[in-house]
Amino acid sequence: MARIDLVELAHSYGGNAADQASYALKPISMTWRQGGAYALLGPSGCGKTTLLNLISGIVTPSHGKILFDGVDITPLSTQKRNIAQVFQFPVIYDTMTVGQNLAFPLRNRGVPNSQIDARVAEIARLLDLTPDLKRKATRLTADAKQKISLGRGLVRSDVAAVLFDEPLTVIDPELKWQLRSKLKALHRDLDLTMIYVTHDQTEALTFADTVVVMHEGRVVQSGTPAELFDKPAHTFVGYFIGSPGMNILPAEVRGREARIGDHTIRLGRSYDNLPEGAKIELGVRPEFVDVAPEAPGLLSATIDRIDDLGRVRFARLRIGDAKFGARVPPGFAVPGTTAGLVFDASRIHVYADSVLVEGMS
Amino acid sequence: MDKTVNQKAWFLVLPVFLVVAFSAILPLMTVVNYSMQDTFGNNQFFWNGVGWFKELLDPSSDLGGRFFASLWRNLFFSAVILAIEVPLGIVVALSMPRDGWSVAACLVTLALPLLIPWNVVGTIWQIFGRPDIGLLGYALNGIGINYNYVSNEFDAWATVIVMDVWHWTSLVALLCYAGLKSIPDAYYQAAQIDGASRWAVFTAIQLPKMNRVLLIAVLLRFMDSFMIYTEPFVVTGGGPGNSTTFVSIELVKIALGQFDLGKAAALSLVYNLIIIIVCWIFYTIMTNAGAERRVEQGAA
Numbered sequence: 001m002a003r004i005d006l007v008e009l010a011h012s013y014g015g016n017a018a019d020q021a022s023y024a025l026k027p028i029s030m031t032w033r034q035g036g037a038y039a040l041l042g043p044s045g046c047g048k049t050t051l052l053n054l055i056s057g058i059v060t061p062s063h064g065k066i067l068f069d070g071v072d073i074t075p076l077s078t079q080k081r082n083i084a085q086v087f088q089f090p091v092i093y094d095t096m097t098v099g100q101n102l103a104f105p106l107r108n109r110g111v112p113n114s115q116i117d118a119r120v121a122e123i124a125r126l127l128d129l130t131p132d133l134k135r136k137a138t139r140l141t142a143d144a145k146q147k148i149s150l151g152r153g154l155v156r157s158d159v160a161a162v163l164f165d166e167p168l169t170v171i172d173p174e175l176k177w178q179l180r181s182k183l184k185a186l187h188r189d190l191d192l193t194m195i196y197v198t199h200d201q202t203e204a205l206t207f208a209d210t211v212v213v214m215h216e217g218r219v220v221q222s223g224t225p226a227e228l229f230d231k232p233a234h235t236f237v238g239y240f241i242g243s244p245g246m247n248i249l250p251a252e253v254r255g256r257e258a259r260i261g262d263h264t265i266r267l268g269r270s271y272d273n274l275p276e277g278a279k280i281e282l283g284v285r286p287e288f289v290d291v292a293p294e295a296p297g298l299l300s301a302t303i304d305r306i307d308d309l310g311r312v313r314f315a316r317l318r319i320g321d322a323k324f325g326a327r328v329p330p331g332f333a334v335p336g337t338t339a340g341l342v343f344d345a346s347r348i349h350v351y352a353d354s355v356l357v358e359g360m361s
Numbered sequence: 362m363d364k365t366v367n368q369k370a371w372f373l374v375l376p377v378f379l380v381v382a383f384s385a386i387l388p389l390m391t392v393v394n395y396s397m398q399d400t401f402g403n404n405q406f407f408w409n410g411v412g413w414f415k416e417l418l419d420p421s422s423d424l425g426g427r428f429f430a431s432l433w434r435n436l437f438f439s440a441v442i443l444a445i446e447v448p449l450g451i452v453v454a455l456s457m458p459r460d461g462w463s464v465a466a467c468l469v470t471l472a473l474p475l476l477i478p479w480n481v482v483g484t485i486w487q488i489f490g491r492p493d494i495g496l497l498g499y500a501l502n503g504i505g506i507n508y509n510y511v512s513n514e515f516d517a518w519a520t521v522i523v524m525d526v527w528h529w530t531s532l533v534a535l536l537c538y539a540g541l542k543s544i545p546d547a548y549y550q551a552a553q554i555d556g557a558s559r560w561a562v563f564t565a566i567q568l569p570k571m572n573r574v575l576l577i578a579v580l581l582r583f584m585d586s587f588m589i590y591t592e593p594f595v596v597t598g599g600g601p602g603n604s605t606t607f608v609s610i611e612l613v614k615i616a617l618g619q620f621d622l623g624k625a626a627a628l629s630l631v632y633n634l635i636i637i638i639v640c641w642i643f644y645t646i647m648t649n650a651g652a653e654r655r656v657e658q659g660a661a
Contacts (some may be wrong), residue, residue: 057553058550058553058556077553077558078550079553083551083554084554085486085551085554087550087551088549089545091547091548091551093565093566093569095564095565095569096565100658104555104557104561104565105554105555105556107558108555108556108557108558108561113584152551152555153554161490166530273479321480
C-alpha cells in the first residue's frame with residue numbers, strides 16, 4: 001500500500017550515452033495514488049512494458065527515481081520492492097498444486113502458515129479456484145493458468161501495487177470479459193493499487209479510473225476515459241481512443257475561424273495564441289460531425305462508403321486527399337457521392353504540432 | 362479401407378531385411394549358436410544346451426561367481442558415476458554464463474574431453490597417474506599421499522572414477538545447459554516477483570524444466586558406464602587382482618583370453634538382455650513423461 005511517485009524517470013536500453021530520441025522511455029514525472037486502478041494504454045513498442053518493468057524492478061532505470069510513499073526504492077531489487085506483477089504469458093510452477101502456487105509468494109516471505117491458508121482460501125474464492133486448490137497445476141487450460149498467475153499477483157495484501165502486463169492476451173474473448181470484470185471487482189474488494197498495461201482501448205477504458213496513454217516512449221495524456229474522449233491532449237490520443245478515431249485536418253486558424261482550403265469554419269473558442277510556424281490541425285470526433293445534403297456554406301466531401309454499426313451509421317469521406325469520418329443522422333438518406341458536413345463548433349479542437357491548444361471563449 | 366494386395370511389395374522390404382540380417386540378426390544368431398555349444402579347438406563343437414546359462418546364473422560355479430562379481434562391481438561403478446556426474450553436471454550448467462562471448466568459450470572447453478577417443482583418455486590417465494613420471498601420481502606422492510593405482514584397490518577405483526568424471530561430466534552439463542536455456546525469462550521474472558530464493562528457483566523452476574534432459578543424461582551415462590571397457594582396461598587392465606574388472610572386461614578375458622566361446626557367448630547374451638531391459642524401462646518412463654506433456658500442451 002503506497003503512493004508511487006516517478007521523478008524524472010527515463011530509460012534507455014542502450015545505456016547513458018544514447019541521445020534522447022532512442023530512449024525506450026522518455027523522462028516522465030507522475031504520481032500513482034494508493035488504491036487507484038490505472039491503465040497504461042498504447043500501441044506495441046510505446047514503452048508501456050518498460051515503464052512497468054521499471055516500477056517492478058526487473059529493469060533498472062538509466063535516469064530518475066521511483067519513490068514508494070516518498071522513499072527512494074530505485075536501487076532495490078525486485079524481491080526487496082513490495083510489488084506484484086502478472087505477465088502476459090502465464091507462469092505456473094507445475095510441480096506444485098494450485099494451492100501451493102498461490103501460497104508461493106507468501107511462503108517465500110516467511111508469512112505464518114495460518115495467515116497463508118486464510119489468504120489463499122480468500123483469493124481462491126474470489127477467482128473461483130477453490131475446487132482446484134488440491135490438484136496439481138498441470139494439464140490446465142490457458143485461462144486456468146492465467147487465473148493462477150493472477151492469484152499469485154493478488155495474494156499478497158501488503159504490496160505497493162499489482163502490475164498487469166497484458167494479462168488477458170492469451171484468453172478467449174468471452175472469458176476476457178469475465179476475468180476483466182472479476183479484476184475490477186477484486187480491485188474494489190482488496191484496496192490494491194493496480195496498473196494494467198494493454199494496447200486494447202476497450203480493456204483500458206473498462207478497467208481503469210485513470211487511463212495513461214503512451215506514445216513513442218512518452219506519456220501523452222492521463223485522465224479519465226471521458227476526458228480522453230472529450231478532450232484529447234494529443235492528436236495521437238484522439239486517433240487511438242475511440243472507434244472510429246478522431247478526424248485530423250490540416251487548417252489555417254485565425255481567431256475564431258479556421259480555413260480548410262477555401263472554406264471557413266466557425267470555432268467554439270478563439271485562438272490568438274498559436275505558436276508561429278507550428279503545424280496547425282483541427283481535431284473533431286466523427287460523433288460530432290453530421291452528414292447533410294450539400295449546400296452553400298457547408299464543407300463538402302466525397303463519400304467513400306457508409307459503415308452501419310447497428311446503433312449508429314458512420315460515413316467514410318474524403319476532403320481533398322484527407323480521409324474523414326462523420327455521423328449519418330438517423331433517417332437521413334445518403335444523397336449520392338458528395339455531401340456537406342455540419343460541425344458541432346464547441347467540439348472542434350485545435351492542435352499545434354500535434355499538441356492541444358486551449359482556446360479562449 | 363480396401364487394401365490392394367500386391368506381393369511385389371515384398372521386394373521393397375527385401376533390401377532393408379538383408380541389411381538388418383547381415384548387420385544384426387546373423388551375428389546375433391551366431392552368438393546364440395555358440396552359447397549352446399562347447400568347443401575344445403580344432404573347430405569341433407559339442408552340443409551343450411542351456412548348460413552355460415545354468416552355470417552363468419549359478420553364483421557358486423566359477424563362471425557364475427566371476428559374472429556376478431563383475432556385475433555388482435559394474436553396477437556399483439555406474440551408481441557412483443551417476444551420483445557424482447549428474448549433480449556435478451547440473452552445478453556446472455547452472456554456473457555457466459547465459460550470454461556473451463564466454464558462452465562459446467565454455468561450450469568449447471566443455472566439449473573437449475568428449476572429443477578425445479576412449480583409449481587416448483585411458484592412456485592420458487595411465488601416464489598422468491603414474492607415481493614415477495605422471496604429474497598427478499608424482500605430485501600426490503610428493504605431498505605424502507601414498508598413491509599407486511597399480512597396487513592399491515582404492516587408488517585404482519579412484520583413478521577410474523575420476524577419469525570417467527573428467528571424461529563425461531561435460532555431456533551431462535551440456536544437456537542440462539540446453540534444458541536451462543529453454544526456460545523462458547518470464548519464469549525467472551515471475552520468481553523474482555514472488556520473492557523466490559535461489560534454492561526455490563532451482564527446485565520450483567529449473568529442476569522440473571530440466572527433468573527431461575536429465576532423464577536422457579542418466580540413461581546415456583548409465584549405458585556408457587555399464588558397458589565401459591576401454592578406459593579402465595588401458596589404465597588398470599582390470600586390476601589390481603580383479604578389483605576393477607567390469608563385465609565387459611570379464612567378457613573379453615573369457616572370450617579372447619581363455620577362448621571359451623560358449624561361456625563368453627552366454628555371458629554376452631545375458632549382458633545384452635540386461636542392457637535392453639534397462640533401456641526399455643528408461644524408454645517407457647520417457648515416453649510416459651512425454652505423453653503427459655503433450656496432453657498438457659494439447660489442453661493449453
